[in-house]
Amino acid sequence: MQNFRTLVKEELSGWKPFDIIWLVTVCAVITTVTLLTSNTEAFGLSHPTLSAGAVKACVVCSIVAAIIGVINVVLGGKGKLSNYFFGVISACLMIYINLTVKNYGIMLVSIYNLVMQFVGFHAWSKNMNSETHEVKKIHMKSTKRLVYLGIIAGATVALGFIMRQVGDTHPFIDAFITSSQIIAMIMMVRMYSEQWWLWIVINIASIYLFLTSREVTLALALMYMVYFVNSIIMCIRWEKEAIANDRKA
Numbered sequence: 001m002q003n004f005r006t007l008v009k010e011e012l013s014g015w016k017p018f019d020i021i022w023l024v025t026v027c028a029v030i031t032t033v034t035l036l037t038s039n040t041e042a043f044g045l046s047h048p049t050l051s052a053g054a055v056k057a058c059v060v061c062s063i064v065a066a067i068i069g070v071i072n073v074v075l076g077g078k079g080k081l082s083n084y085f086f087g088v089i090s091a092c093l094m095i096y097i098n099l100t101v102k103n104y105g106i107m108l109v110s111i112y113n114l115v116m117q118f119v120g121f122h123a124w125s126k127n128m129n130s131e132t133h134e135v136k137k138i139h140m141k142s143t144k145r146l147v148y149l150g151i152i153a154g155a156t157v158a159l160g161f162i163m164r165q166v167g168d169t170h171p172f173i174d175a176f177i178t179s180s181q182i183i184a185m186i187m188m189v190r191m192y193s194e195q196w197w198l199w200i201v202i203n204i205a206s207i208y209l210f211l212t213s214r215e216v217t218l219a220l221a222l223m224y225m226v227y228f229v230n231s232i233i234m235c236i237r238w239e240k241e242a243i244a245n246d247r248k249a
Contacts, residue, residue: 015078023074026226027067058100065093066223073227076188077196077234079134084121091117097220103209105163105174109181120189127191137241140192148183155179170209177205193242196235203228 069090075083091114098107124135159175168174180202187195203224210221 026070031063058097061093061097062220069223070226073230081124084117087117102169103174104168105178109178116185123189135191137193137238138191138245139242140194152179152183173205173209193238196231196238199231203231
């Protein structure tokens with residue numbers, strides 16, 4: 001019980017007014033906009049391949065997943081260990097949603113992300129800054145950056161052709177997001193600041209992907225818009241800390 005209280009105290013430390021206002025505001029906006037637009041003709045509760053019940057379930061799950069996802073990335077951006085708890089919930093919801101709307105690539109990467117939440121928790125718990133109670137941020141070597149970029153490019157092409165054969169709605173965009181998220185999660189677990197540059201690109205692609213299925217996943221499109229802004233903010237923060245840590249090394 002004492003360890004739990006200590007963990008909660010550490011997770012609540014270091015928050016700035018901007019962080020709290022940003023988190024509360026975006027969650028409220030995502031929920032409100034999704035509920036309002038889901039009743040209009042342009043964003044009606046309909047889908048060519050889904051029943052009305054399945055569509056409504058996806059809309060509700062999308063709202064919940066969006067809110068949990070925002071909390072997850074904000075905590076992750078701050079380097080808080082508790083982000084992995086929300087990451088588990090978010091991954092489970094994303095598996096269900098993307099299976100339903102046939103974004104198979106993102107569904108598979110969501111399963112991968114679910115596993116990586118436990119791996120990340122273990123890795124981060126051993127590399128926490130005792131003063132800030134946040135994970136230490138570092139940079140990777142240039143050669144490793146090139147290797148990761150090559151893997152993403154090759155995997156995008158290969159997975160894109162496979163996903164097109166199985167009827168994926170957006171095979172190559174889905175393949176890029178899938179490949180990039182796998183690499184980005186590895187970067188996150190290893191505490192590399194470069195992950196945020198990659199997340200920026202992933203979020204742009206994801207916004208387009210989920211806007212094309214707006215009747216079902218509008219909340220997720222809004223979530224990725226928030227992710228995009230958040231990734232820019234966190235990229236700046238992590239780069240500053242990583243540069244400082246590089247000088248200490």
